[in-house]
Amino acid sequence: MPPTLPLHPRAPVTAYVALGANLGDRLANLQASCAGLAAAGVHIEARSEVFETDAVASDEQPAYLNAAIRVRTTLAPQGLLALAMDVERQLGRQRSRATRWAPRTADIDLLLYEGVTMDADGLTLPHPRLLERAFVRVPLAQVARPGLRHPTSGERLDEAIASAGVRVWPGHL
Numbered sequence: 414m415p416p417t418l419p420l421h422p423r424a425p426v427t428a429y430v431a432l433g434a435n436l437g438d439r440l441a442n443l444q445a446s447c448a449g450l451a452a453a454g455v456h457i458e459a460r461s462e463v464f465e466t467d468a469v470a471s472d473e474q475p476a477y478l479n480a481a482i483r484v485r486t487t488l489a490p491q492g493l494l495a496l497a498m499d500v501e502r503q504l505g506r507q508r509s510r511a512t513r514w515a516p517r518t519a520d521i522d523l524l525l526y527e528g529v530t531m532d533a534d535g536l537t538l539p540h541p542r543l544l545e546r547a548f549v550r551v552p553l554a555q556v557a558r559p560g561l562r563h564p565t566s567g568e569r570l571d572e573a574i575a576s577a578g579v580r581v582w583p584g585h586l
């Protein structure tokens with residue numbers, strides 16, 4: 414699918430990002446993820462509450478802290494993804510096929526990028542598992558602009574059904 418917006422926007426666009434961590438000081442890692450994006454010029458417009466969720470993996474893992482942010486950026490989708498992966502690396506994340514579902518100090522996923530649908534260069538937008546994960550949907554609904562809809566299914570993203578597996582955590586981004 415070709416992108417529906419230019420790959421190199423001239424004006425800032427809105428994007429939605431999911432944050433997660435289940436190793437180390439999980440809350441500090443989420444906060445550092447935000448700080449790393451902001452230090453590179455990504456403006457954070459809205460931050461969700463922090464939620465604790467059980468890991469989605471076949472092996473036993475510590476619980477995750479998850480959150481979502483709405484950002485404004487002049488980076489192209491691939492540039493925003495590259496920045497996210499760089500921030501993850503700075504926080505100790507090691508990516509490989511063998512560690513795809515491994516515990517992590519930081520997980521930064523690009524969920525939506527203003528009107529873009531694409532599947533190329535290691536980036537799929539919207540995020541392919543966005544609709545099936547309550548630990549993404551619940552925080553996303555908190556930062557979504559009113560009326561935000563999934564670009565391919567049309568499903569509302571500014572609303573989410575509460576899930577027993579997604580528990581509010583007392584910390585803040």
